[in-house]
Amino acid sequence: MAKVVERKPLSFLEKTYIPQIVGGLTITLKNVFRPKVTLQYPEERPPIPQGYRGIPALVKDPHGREKCVSCQLCEFVCPPKAIRITPGEIAEGSENEHVEKAPEDFEINMLRCIYCGLCQEVCPEEAIFLQGDFNSLVGTTREEFVNHKDKLYELGGTRPDEHYKWDKKKEAAEQAAAGGHH
């Protein structure tokens, strides 16, 4: 059923607009004295919520070992194909010899990256994170927007490790070699 909305004719005062204009002016005047909402950006930073997907970066474990083993899963899953990994061997005699591999180079093209976070989700080594930070991404050439391995580790820093997967594996192997018990 159609509802008839009753529209009252404007009163004389309303027709002059003046009370409404005065009302509006008071509101804007009150606004002048309210606290400002502006964030003075470079000096003040906004609070970043948990789970914010910022710039993807590689992390190291607390022992300083690079966690990426260049399995290239992230490279394959990356929808815009922003990641390119050049796998490399770990040098003999290094203290990380027991780890499978390490990337020789790891490139993330920030002009392609869509911040979807699939690389972080797929990584079996928990080596890549979209840090909860938006480091200002500035540059004048395309090359500047390609983050290489050293830049990625610099951005990523160190994260606590819950598993120490490779150390455990090494221990188990050593115990087995020493005729371990089962």
Add this chain to the structure above:
Amino acid sequence: MDWIDILLKVVFAFLMVMVVMTMAGYSVLAERKIASWIQGRVGPNRTALPGLSSIPVLGPMLVKMGIWQPLADGVKFLFKEDPIPGHVKKFYYVLAPMISLAPALITMVVLPFGVYYVDGQAMPLVLANVDIGILFILAVSSLGVYGIVIGGWAANSKYPFYGGIRSSAQMISYELAMGMSILPVLMWANGPAGGLGDLTLYNVVTSQQAVWLVFWMPVPAFVFLVSLFAETNRMPFDAPESETELVGGFHTEYGSFKFGLYFVAEYAHMIIGSAVFTLLFLGGWQLFPTFGILPDWVANPWAGWGWIGSVLSVLVFIGKLLFFIVFFIWVRWTLPRFRYDQIMNLGWKYLVPIALACIFIYALIIAGWDLMVAVENTPAEVVQPDGQVVTQQEDLITH
């Protein structure tokens, strides 16, 4: 006239242009700042001058207030590329911004902005104390619309054209109400208030010593103020520009310094308009109205203070003027734009009749006042061409 007089006039004119243009520049800053405050923002607070901004406390404070922003804006406008689109009518396209600014600068010639005393005789501080003062202002300031109309037409595309058309229609509608709302003021200034019988703004100001006309004639003052908003194309009457419907209105095709000229012209017109309103209705440079009760000196307490008094009177005038500029800005960031037909309605159906009614009513009141009160006054003496001194009443009887 001595050559030194001419030189002095040129220097004074130059100074006045400097002051008005600086004020126009800083009104732009005020506009941005006040807009920001009303919207809960901070406004321009980053522009710094290398040397001056490193002064310990003052420097950062000035930067925060955005004092250097107009400078940066001006330099930006100057150094931007100044393209002339291929489809415009070049001569008029270049001419229009100048036409828009020039009237504002010309009208200030007859604007008195203070008072000085020679042997106890009050004289206005003004570039040219012309008898037809207010008529001159009305005539010249409405020429400003030609800048907009020509600009809109010369740009040779549809949105600027609409802007120009709207501007001319708006100007015609509101010029009428504006002119008529001034008539009661002039009747009053030259009637009961004992004026000299001319149209100088100085005369209007001195006639307001007892009561500022905004109290005695609030309705004409209101009509004048509304017309002023329309004439300066300010919100809520900025239909010629209306960026939401007409892109940028008449200045859509303009860029860099030519746009800057339009921009400054708008503010210069605002300043002149506020100055005229202050002079006509707000007692000009007088400090307080006496209301017939207070002693006379409250209007001009600086009468005997020499040049300090003159400076103070100018400052009081500028203070009142600034209040109006802030009011203009305040209204702009409060009200939405009137629709075009509403503008026409308001102008023709309300403001013009109200102004006419005001003329009629105040004419009656002033005539009555003259009959009741003024007859007792000593009749004025008139020197006739043959040197004979005749009092006006005799004059009336003989002729």
